[in-house]
Amino acid sequence: LIEGVNFLTGAGGFLQTVLYGFPGLRFDEDLLRLANPTLIEGSSHMKVRGLAYRGARFDIAFGTEVAAKSGTNAELSVTLSSRSPGGSGFVVSNEETGEAVALAAEGDSASFDFAPDASAYTIAEA
16 A cells, blocks of 8 residues: 555646636637636635746736725736736736726736626737
């Protein structure tokens, strides 16, 4: 009997569920899509930190706890946490409303009203 065996494919499946399932991450050819993000039952928010995409890193947060800071019911925010020197900027959009916010410098952030399972958002190079 071997104790403490690391089940790597099980760990990989768990990570895929957390990253692709709840925030709805989808990597399309020319953009990153958050397709109908949803919260885990009983949770108030979810954060994904350091998501690498096209030479940049993003922090994504959504839920009611995020919104408490801004005074809305629920919110989704995307922050450009770092990018490659000389790299291009990005545009974050709410597909339902058409609202778009440019992220050009580290620390720039875009915030949108959020309803679980009701909206899709995109991140694309500007």
